[in-house]
Amino acid sequence: MSIHQTFADARSTYGEARFVIFGVPYDRTTSYRPGTRFAPAAIREASHSLESTVPFAGVDLAEVPIHDMGDIGEFGPPAVMVGAVEFTLSKIFGDGKFPVALGGEHTLTCGALRALREMDAALVFVDAHMDFREEYLGEKLSHACVARRALEVLGLSKVVSIGVRSWSAEEVKAARDLGFRFYTSMDVRRRGIGDVLREILKALPPRVYLSIDMDGLDPSHAPGVGTPEPYGLSDWDVREIIHALSPRLVGADVVEVSPLAENHVTPVLAAKVVQEVISAVVSTDGEVP
Numbered sequence: 001m002s003i004h005q006t007f008a009d010a011r012s013t014y015g016e017a018r019f020v021i022f023g024v025p026y027d028r029t030t031s032y033r034p035g036t037r038f039a040p041a042a043i044r045e046a047s048h049s050l051e052s053t054v055p056f057a058g059v060d061l062a063e064v065p066i067h068d069m070g071d072i073g074e075f076g077p078p079a080v081m082v083g084a085v086e087f088t089l090s091k092i093f094g095d096g097k098f099p100v101a102l103g104g105e106h107t108l109t110c111g112a113l114r115a116l117r118e119m120d121a122a123l124v125f126v127d128a129h130m131d132f133r134e135e136y137l138g139e140k141l142s143h144a145c146v147a148r149r150a151l152e153v154l155g156l157s158k159v160v161s162i163g164v165r166s167w168s169a170e171e172v173k174a175a176r177d178l179g180f181r182f183y184t185s186m187d188v189r190r191r192g193i194g195d196v197l198r199e200i201l202k203a204l205p206p207r208v209y210l211s212i213d214m215d216g217l218d219p220s221h222a223p224g225v226g227t228p229e230p231y232g233l234s235d236w237d238v239r240e241i242i243h244a245l246s247p248r249l250v251g252a253d254v255v256e257v258s259p260l261a262e263n264h265v266t267p268v269l270a271a272k273v274v275q276e277v278i279s280a281v282v283s284t285d286g287e288v289p
């Protein structure tokens, strides 16, 4: 159990806050190693090992109004959890604040889709997996189906995935047939992340939500995930993605950390990713997307 109940530097009340963190310790459709239910506590704990100053962004988070709402305690069927996330996100968006959700399994991102459609926003994934199955183990609201659900709700032009390097024959066929836009980790390696991002940014609307599945990173950077996959993105690549998108970001989630697999560097990296998201948004205030 966590000693620290809130994310570091989350000292504001909900009313004062511009950024609102909440945890979703949900771990039910996981197919390989479980453990993501322990991630929000591990990420919060790890956040206290980091300085409040985020050097390369030039931001001190101690001066940024951040609130941590705690966890959504919903452990029922996926549709009930997704509904609870949807309710929470609608509230935060409705209050003009910036949500950062800590997973939990990737399924929680399905709770963002309706709100994103209403805002005409796009969804950018960082993920090793295509997550493009029609259903998985009989469940349509599964971590293995997130991109497919996103495409159904948001439409082709508003969903992009970066770092993909794992798919079934069936899902890559469906992705190609439907025209799902994804960039593999090989694309990033060959072209460089900057070139990939320039192409992505041209096609994105002014509002973007970023969903970071930590398994999008290479297992050497983020070993503590439920389903590690070799040949991944670097921590620098992910930082560039965050900062390139930041003038357009409306919210983000960081999912699939699994402290049972590794509970030292991965939660720290996840906490750093949260710090980078918040400080990137603060440092690009006023920039035209």
Ligand SMILES: [Mn+2]
Pocket: 106, 127, 128, 129, 213, 215, 216, 227, 256
């Ligand atoms: Mn994944």
